[in-house]
Amino acid sequence: MALIVQKFGGSSVADASRVMNVARRIIExxxxxxxxxxxxxxxxxxxxxxxxxxxxxxxxxSKREMDMLLxxxxxxxxxxxxxAIHRLGYPAISLTGPQVGMKTNSCHTNARIEEVDGNRxxxxxxxxxxxxxxxxxxxxxxxxxxxxGRGGSDTTAVALAAALNADLCEIxxxxxxxxxxDPRVVPKARKLKDITYDxxxxxxxxxxxxxxxxxxxxxxxxxxxxxxxxxMNGNDGTIVxxxxxxxxTMIKGVAYxxxxxxxxxxxxxxxxxxxxxxxxxxxxAGINVDIILQSIGRGDTKDISFxxxxxxxMETVDLINKNLDYIGAKEVNFTHDVAKxxxxxxxxxxxxxxxxxxxxxxxxxDINIHMISTSEIKISCLVRWDxxxxxxxxxxxxxxxxxxxxx
Amino acid sequence: MALIVQKFGGSSVADASRVMNVARRIIExxxxxxxxxxxxxxxxxxxxxxxxxxxxxxxxxSKREMDMLLxxxxxxxxxxxxxAIHRLGYPAISLTGPQVGMKTNSCHTNARIEEVDGNRxxxxxxxxxxxxxxxxxxxxxxxxxxxxGRGGSDTTAVALAAALNADLCEIxxxxxxxxxxDPRVVPKARKLKDITYDxxxxxxxxxxxxxxxxxxxxxxxxxxxxxxxxxMNGNDGTIVxxxxxxxxTMIKGVAYxxxxxxxxxxxxxxxxxxxxxxxxxxxxAGINVDIILQSIGRGDTKDISFxxxxxxxMETVDLINKNLDYIGAKEVNFTHDVAKxxxxxxxxxxxxxxxxxxxxxxxxxDINIHMISTSEIKISCLVRWDxxxxxxxxxxxxxxxxxxxxx
Numbered sequence: 001m002a003l004i005v006q007k008f009g010g011s012s013v014a015d016a017s018r019v020m021n022v023a024r025r026i027i028e029x030x031x032x033x034x035x036x037x038x039x040x041x042x043x044x045x046x047x048x049x050x051x052x053x054x055x056x057x058x059x060x061x062s063k064r065e066m067d068m069l070l071x072x073x074x075x076x077x078x079x080x081x082x083x084a085i086h087r088l089g090y091p092a093i094s095l096t097g098p099q100v101g102m103k104t105n106s107c108h109t110n111a112r113i114e115e116v117d118g119n120r121x122x123x124x125x126x127x128x129x130x131x132x133x134x135x136x137x138x139x140x141x142x143x144x145x146x147x148x149g150r151g152g153s154d155t156t157a158v159a160l161a162a163a164l165n166a167d168l169c170e171i172x173x174x175x176x177x178x179x180x181x182d183p184r185v186v187p188k189a190r191k192l193k194d195i196t197y198d199x200x201x202x203x204x205x206x207x208x209x210x211x212x213x214x215x216x217x218x219x220x221x222x223x224x225x226x227x228x229x230x231x232m233n234g235n236d237g238t239i240v241x242x243x244x245x246x247x248x249t250m251i252k253g254v255a256y257x258x259x260x261x262x263x264x265x266x267x268x269x270x271x272x273x274x275x276x277x278x279x280x281x282x283x284x285a286g287i288n289v290d291i292i293l294q295s296i297g298r299g300d301t302k303d304i305s306f307x308x309x310x311x312x313x314m315e316t317v318d319l320i321n322k323n324l325d326y327i328g329a330k331e332v333n334f335t336h337d338v339a340k341x342x343x344x345x346x347x348x349x350x351x352x353x354x355x356x357x358x359x360x361x362x363x364x365x366d367i368n369i370h371m372i373s374t375s376e377i378k379i380s381c382l383v384r385w386d387x388x389x390x391x392x393x394x395x396x397x398x399x400x401x402x403x404x405x406x407x
Numbered sequence: 408m409a410l411i412v413q414k415f416g417g418s419s420v421a422d423a424s425r426v427m428n429v430a431r432r433i434i435e436x437x438x439x440x441x442x443x444x445x446x447x448x449x450x451x452x453x454x455x456x457x458x459x460x461x462x463x464x465x466x467x468x469s470k471r472e473m474d475m476l477l478x479x480x481x482x483x484x485x486x487x488x489x490x491a492i493h494r495l496g497y498p499a500i501s502l503t504g505p506q507v508g509m510k511t512n513s514c515h516t517n518a519r520i521e522e523v524d525g526n527r528x529x530x531x532x533x534x535x536x537x538x539x540x541x542x543x544x545x546x547x548x549x550x551x552x553x554x555x556g557r558g559g560s561d562t563t564a565v566a567l568a569a570a571l572n573a574d575l576c577e578i579x580x581x582x583x584x585x586x587x588x589d590p591r592v593v594p595k596a597r598k599l600k601d602i603t604y605d606x607x608x609x610x611x612x613x614x615x616x617x618x619x620x621x622x623x624x625x626x627x628x629x630x631x632x633x634x635x636x637x638x639m640n641g642n643d644g645t646i647v648x649x650x651x652x653x654x655x656t657m658i659k660g661v662a663y664x665x666x667x668x669x670x671x672x673x674x675x676x677x678x679x680x681x682x683x684x685x686x687x688x689x690x691x692a693g694i695n696v697d698i699i700l701q702s703i704g705r706g707d708t709k710d711i712s713f714x715x716x717x718x719x720x721m722e723t724v725d726l727i728n729k730n731l732d733y734i735g736a737k738e739v740n741f742t743h744d745v746a747k748x749x750x751x752x753x754x755x756x757x758x759x760x761x762x763x764x765x766x767x768x769x770x771x772x773d774i775n776i777h778m779i780s781t782s783e784i785k786i787s788c789l790v791r792w793d794x795x796x797x798x799x800x801x802x803x804x805x806x807x808x809x810x811x812x813x814x
Contacts, residue, residue: 015463016460016463016464019464020464050483053423053483053487054486054487054490056422056423057423057426057427057487057490057491057494058490058491058493058494061490061493061494062489062490062493064500065486065487065489065490065493065501066486068482068485068486068489068501068503069482069483069486069487069490071482072479072482072483075475075476075478075479075482076457076460076476076479078475079461079472079473079475079476080460080461080464080472080476082469082472082475083461083464083465083468083469083472083476084464084465086465086468086469086472087464087465093471094472094475096475096552098505099550099551120550143506143527144506145503
């Protein structure tokens with residue numbers, strides 16, 4: 001008998017017929033003799049509707065009250081799912097985040113899990129029930145309801161899998177698994193059988209919207225076996241684990257992100273402490289910086305460039321313009337005509353020439369590279385915004401990702 | 408400084424602008440130097456929408472899961488109200504039933520309050536905050552969410568007022584207060600300044616839909632000062648308390664109920680235990696009986712008549728027909744062409760002739776009386792269904808209820 005945690009997103013439970021479908025799927029797993037814990041998100045547009053209700057009252061609602069409001073969405077889903085399983089003749093019980101002892105800090109709307117008291121869940125599982133848990137939500141030490149922020153339900157599922165020492169944590173989404181590239185851009189993209197936590201982390205932060213980073217980090221920390229699979233079909237999905245056992249390929253996938261902008265601070269003085277000043281300023285303003293590049297000094301000045309989320313561009317430019325003297329820089333320039341294209345693979349560190357192959361693919365496609373950033377397991381290039389898809393296709397083709405059929 | 412509990416129903420918080428209006432009203436009370444605890448129902452049609460969601464999944468959903476589902480409605484209201492008060496610049500915090508320690512038994516969808524742990528509320532009041540509490544909901548000893556059934560939010564408000572030893576519990580509704588008769592039927596009906604708990608109980612159960620009986624019973628038990636007033640205007644409302652101090656009138660009001668039916672069981676044997684058999688049968692089937700009348704025996708048989716809710720008529724008739732032999736009766740007859748008209752007043756016990764006055768008013772209006780039932784503080788008559796309003800008008804006029812203007 002295995003203990004399996006299954007997470008279903010909002011679109012999988014958007015209406016009554018989808019709830020019934022997911023219920024059948026859950027019961028299938030249960031009837032194989034497994035103990036099953038299910039984590040659900042809010043139905044379809046429920047969260048957006050609740051946010052709209054808050055907006056009608058206040059432009060800047062208290063975060064504590066937003067958590068009070070938004071946590072109702074998942075509570076509705078779990079009650080309906082328990083009813084659906086009952087109707088199909090099987091035992092089930094729904095539990096909220098507070099009820100399962102999902103203890104978090106008090107950072108409302110973006111709380112971190114501190115401890116999971118799985119006793120209630122264990123008791124219900126031992127009583128033979130399918131346990132349906134509200135994702136995304138927890139409780140702080142004051143007894144206040146908190147929410148976990150973006151991707152929170154994935155994080156709930158992984159945290160429960162870790163606390164309950166589950167054999168498997170299945171994340172059901174609207175895609176089949178993790179692909180070598182976005183199939184909408186590269187129709188021949190291939191589904192991966194498995195991928196390491198680190199590769200998944202790079203792919204996630206690079207714009208592949210399959211799993212939220214926090215859930216992958218947590219899975220890595222507690223060595224939880226994750227599977228990403230489709231709620232629409234019975235296909236195998238992709239396993240995320242410490243070591244990729246099946247696929248020893250060098251490059252796992254090509255990702256891209258068009259939601260970025262590039263800022264360059266020109267002619268800052270080439271003395272110690274300048275980078276600290278700049279990035280402390282940005283951090284204090286809550287601006288997340290992705291790639292950072294610093295040019296080699298020319299004379300007594302150098303240029304510092306970095307990328308940020310597109311939505312924060314003007315705010316960031318304003319902030320730096322106001323602080324040009326403090327930073328000791330001459331001017332700022334910026335563009336949103338950029339996209340980031342990346343290749344990810346734990347194998348690349350031991351394979352010289354990977355970067356060259358990628359740059360060659362771009363050159364042959366006549367795509368100019370504006371910035372380059374590398375790590376142990378990824379290489380990212382900035383290209384022109386409207387060339388992102390073409391770049392992904394060229395790279396995917398050059399590395400022969402589609403052809404390596406293992407199935 | 409007084410401690411005031413204010414309860415607002417679902418229509419008072421149905422949309423953003425009404426929420427803002429109620430927020431202003433709450434702040435008014437707060438600015439007079441009072442501590443304020445607010446109890447809210449779910450917005451407008453929210454509860455009906457949630458029930459519909461459950462119906463789409465299951466015709467007979469688990470009561471525990473219904474409570475899980477429905478309790479989200481009030482939680483949405485309280486979060487929005489706290490945001491509204493914040494936006495107007497005042498401190499407020501929302502709390503769910505479980506968070507305020509509203510402890511109930513485990514009778515899901517119709518739970519009874521067993522204990523109220525007011526510590527969290529007291530702490531927030533002491534910190535200067537307006538406390539917004541979700542009505543209708545509680546928590547049982549397993550940590551499961553329960554709901555209190557019909558009129559549950561009124562009951563929550565009174566229970567909190569009792570537990571916190573509040574100076575006043577204000578129930579805001581869509582009417583100005585308690586009237587001597589339904590103003591739609593008797594345009595000259597007068598609003599009462601005050602009324603006793605017992606009178607209010609009789610009026611409520613007689614079809615005046617102002618306050619739910621359970622809340623009045625609870626108020627009587629803990630001697631909570633209740634005020635019923637409108638959320639639409641600043642009028643004084645009606646005080647419900649142990650003794651009516653202002654109005655010493657004999658008759659407080661005339662009520663009617665058209666939602667009833669009458670059943671008669673003809674020629675049951677006139678021996679001990681027959682009534683027990685009948686009403687045990689009905690009680691076991693969950694059928695609530697109102698008026699019961701037993702004729703004087705004729706020979707060795709007698710007739711037993713009673714009234715029930717109109718919606719349960721056929722079910723009740725079927726049940727009795729199936730059990731005629733067991734009961735030892737000859738036949739059943741029934742009608743839904745009846746309505747109950749009642750007068751209520753604690754003073755009537757000491758005033759002979761009240762019943763005669765009522766019967767005289769009906770006789771002069773040419774209205775036939777089909778059944779009569781009396782208690783210490785009320786007299787009810789069954790009349791023809793389509794004569795109910797005319798009966799109320801005639802009685803209201805005869806007792807001169809409109810003329811006794813005290814204001």
